[in-house]
Amino acid sequence: MTEHGIKWACEYCTYENWPSAIKCTMCRAQRPSGAIITEEPFNSSAPNVGTIERSGGSPLICPDSSARPRVKTSFSMENSSKWSCHMCTYLNWPRAIRCTQCLSQRRTRSPTESPQSSGSGIRSVPSPVDPCEEYNDRNKLNIKGQLWTCSACTYENGAKAKKCVVCDHPSPNNIDSIELADTDEASSIINEQDRARWRSGCSSGNGQRRSPPMSKRDSEMDFQRIELAGAVGSKDELELDLKKLKQIKNRMRKTDWLFLNACVGVVEGDLSAVEAYKTSGGDIARQLSADEVRLLNRPSAFDVGYTLVHLSIRFQRQDMLAILLTEVSQHAAKCIPAMVCPELTEQIRREIAASMHQRKGDFACYFLTDLVTFTLPADIEDLPPAVQEKLFDEVLDRDVQKELEEESPIINWSLELGTRLDSRLYALWNRTAGDCLLDSVLQATWGIYDKDSVLRKALHDSLHDCSHWFYSRWKEWESWYSQSFGLHFSLREEQWQEDWAFILSLASQPGASLEQTHIFVLAHILRRPIIVYGVKYYKSFRGETLGYTRFQGVYLPLLWEQSFCWKSPIALGYTRGHFSALVAMENDGYDNRGAGANLNTDDDVTVTFLPLVDSERKLLHIHFLSAQELGNEDQQEKLLREWLDCCVTEGGVLVAMQKSSRRRNHPLVTQMVEKWLDGYRQIRPCTALSDGEEDEDDEDE
Template identity: 40%
Template sequence: MSEEAQHEASKQSAPLAAEPTAAQAATVTHTDASTAVSQTHLPQMTASSVPTADGGKWCCEVCTYENFPLSRKCTMCRASRAGDEPPRPQDGARALPPPAAPAPLEPARVTSPGAEGVTERLKPLRISSPPAASASNVLKWPCPTCTYENWPKSLKCAMCGAPAPPVPRPAGASEVTSGSNSVCELEAGGRRTKRRNNPDLLWLQACLGVVEGCGRPVEAYLAAGGDPARALTPAEVARLNRASAFDAGYTLVHLAIRFQRQDILATLLARISGGGPGLKRSPSYIAPDLAAAIRRHMAGCIRHKKGNFPARYINEFTTFSLPAEIEELPAAIQEQLFSELLDREAQQTLEAEPPLINWSLELTVRLGSRLYALWNRSAGDCLLDAVSQAAYGVFDRLGALRAALGDTLAHAARAFYPRWSAWERLDAALLHYAPEDTQLRAEWARLLHAAATPGAPLHQLHVFALAHVMRRPIIVYGVNIVNSFRGEALGYARFQGIYLPLLWDVEFCSKSPLCLGYTRGHFSALVPMEPYSHTHTYICREQQAESSEITFLPLTDADGKLLPVHFLTCDEVGPAEGMEAAESVVRRWLAVCVTRGGLLAARQTLHARPLLVAQMLEEWLNHYRRLAQQTRGPFPPRLQATEFSSDPDTDDE
């Protein structure tokens, strides 16, 4: 048959082949729409190269699959039908160059007409699209600490919170990272891991805080239970990215010494030696509003003395003591109370051999005058906080005593300097040394500056000046040798002794002393527990004398030697009189008595508490009373006063 005859026969059979079913029509329509975009990306072929199968189907040149005559693309491989030209671009449009032809695909193996029908229905619905980025194709960064794979934009590891490793910089880029930027990055990461309270993050922030001179990250690290003796590792030094500041093996103490951060160093040393781990809950923390009112009251009681001795002083006398109701609590609750209130490490240091406090059974047992070391802050003002606690039971957060101390030494320097310089010359003479006037003047200027600087370490002169501010003697029981946290001897401490307000008139001062304890670089308030028979209601000043109780403080050490009396002149202590002259001065300024066992002691008067202090202690006790009720039931049995009597039991009792 000729070519013209074949062409005429195909025209007659076209109407019969162009009547597909409804499903096939939808398939063809969807196929035409989906292939309109990609038919320009296939190679152009001529009609003479396309083999035609029986029944009017055309055979695909790529995969040899037989397609229906109306299909413009192969159902299997999506190749265009031979002889179909790509659409021409519109006017003004730019024709795209045809890309390279795709690799030939293997022919599909259709085993049955049913399978071929399913293939024809499903294949056109799979519209081809460019490969998109999936989760498996994203390049994640592994954490150097825990090897967890994180998303590329994550700045911290989602598992352990470690920062992302630094991105490699191109050659010649600067690799210097400022400390302030590092702190900001760590703080930003800290907000994301706030719920986790990551100790490693707090540790790195504390190291940067020491270098930058910021103590808040250090306090946050210690408050979270961080170890102040933790040392930097090489990986942490590389992460901090400041080789000039950090070295492997350095602790916070080493960094504070290296960068001369005295306030942070005092905080770290006090935390290592005093306070100890665990939660501390003083009365001022339980009732902060009442504690703030007590501080304002104490600041309002400070007056200014005019005349030859222009010093600051407090116009009232108060002594803080622990309430006797503590003994009504269960033993377990009492143990929790003392662990949260006291400085156990300072207590053990002062009671260790040779003991400095509570060494006399006559005073502690028979006379009920045991001393307790209260926990104190370690922010550099521990001396002022200890004096404020011993008198009012609160910390000196407002700096009222610090301001009074600085003003007293500045305005009354003419009275303090001669006595202080004479005392310094006397101590130097014992060491066969005579200081020059220029040395004393320079040291005096340094002491004046320290008195007015918050957080600055204080000297014996400042304790002597505080005795004048409080208008009463101050007794300090302290160690003679200061040791490091490793047990190494750092030097001698001369704080122990009796400080008298010698520059005031005796009638203007109280003879009831305040008591402090001194351990390694830290002061603590030493307070007694009041007798159980003492009334706990507020009593006006006219009735205080009738409702006062007495505790006894030893004026000698365990060997019977009188405690040193500081800042006495040569006229007050003659070379021939020796101890007898110092004891006579002590008897003049203190209410001294001799016990039945022959112990020289000072009587400390416990007046009725001020109203604010009584309310603060009541709220503090209610906290532990609620804990006791939770442990033993809603209606705990009340303890009788006879259970605390020191006398033998009788039939009437």
């Protein structure tokens, strides 16, 4: 015998159940004794394929899932008799005893109340309502006290569910002790309807996999570049893979998404993503886990155990290395001469732009007409010790100084040079805006930053106008370098051209990281050698060696005539993706003591001895030498003596002499330094007064 469509309505969720049902199919509530019975005739001989002929002649489509109720297509009668909630004005179905929206008790109509004004009054609705609205209304009746949250994927399951319906994780023994996930941090809950659509998408005939719905938090944070991993296999394998990926996503928090976004940003060159992760307090040493690599789904770019530093080195993101690995000391506010004197700084920038000229002829490279070398004034030593300490905290980069001096002996390793010859080098503080190389070059010469990109523009134009000259040197040097390190690779001309085009593009992008080739070009623009004292290896925070830096060495303006260039070099420091200017302090002309050579200088010239060997007494590399210039160490030393004023100290150290004169230095730079120093001179009387008062107090005691 088939049932004649007589159903009973659940008093909790108003779901219409079949007469044989003892409990509600939707909310599992016990069938009341006085349940409201409705009658819905249907054709008992209807086939089981899902189409049921109704008395009205229109077919009714049976849903595939038993959780979805059967809905009438003709609902004008019930729709016209909906009752309005007195609390939230929500229109409820006539058989509902509570408001579906706010769960308020349905009011009974008074005898004198008109049907139009009563809580259950008749209210005509001109437009039909979606038949699925009844199901959606009932679906909102899930009370959080009757749910338990899965500890693996945070899905909220029914109270009687023994396993999570999404990941099959077993329910805890004590459901009352389970805390509900925070709505701001938890992922979006997938209801039964979404699960049905998700699974139907997985089992559809076209074979395309549909991802589960993304949470609102994910969409707000704009992680569009992070894609779910694909899966290949049977239907069960696809569904299992989707469940695993869903579990991984649901466990992710905001800092996890920021980390993955930063990883993708390193690969795609998005500096803002890396800055966002670091400014949020993210751990720079964090490693990619297997689940995160699976979620990123790019095996060619991401490996398990990789950090942002590994990725930056792998994809040659020098600007990102500077942000990730350079920790600037924040114990004191930085105060360099260029910050104190903005008017003089602007005049100096205009002076630099006016002194920039382009050489006529085949080698049309830009060059500066003035020889300027920045040094710290000797008057600093006349300040009280406390004021000197404050000055050095504000003008120096203590972290860079420590790394180049203590962590690895790169500068000031010779007591003879640092103490007896007063050639100690100081690392000036430099901003980390991606232009640290250009800034450090101007700091070592004029004491300012390349804020207006004058030097960057000259760099780009020189590379573009003299591309053939620099390209030949670069290609020959890179070929020799690869052979000397046993790489033994050869590139096609198209590949060389592509790499060279990339180098040209870096020079034109403000904030882009620069390479050894750009330092070589800058040596030609300055018309003087550049000596880079830098770390030899990239290292992580745990001290692990990640790769070679290749920056340390001497860069000579080899494409100019020697008579057109100056022999006084400048010094730069390189520490893990960051350049700093290395300057000396004026020594008031110590008459070349102990250098073993006659310098022929007057008392106003400061001579700084820059070592051309490392702490192991090995000669520094000379970059971008041609095949004719390459040779043994004696030949390279001879080349250094031709391009620099060299001498050997009494201790046997080969050094280059950097000469600077206060009288010959640019007057604007001298004024800027004096005005900057006056600010510290004004601190001296206060300090002396406080010291005198302390002495008087001591005498009184």
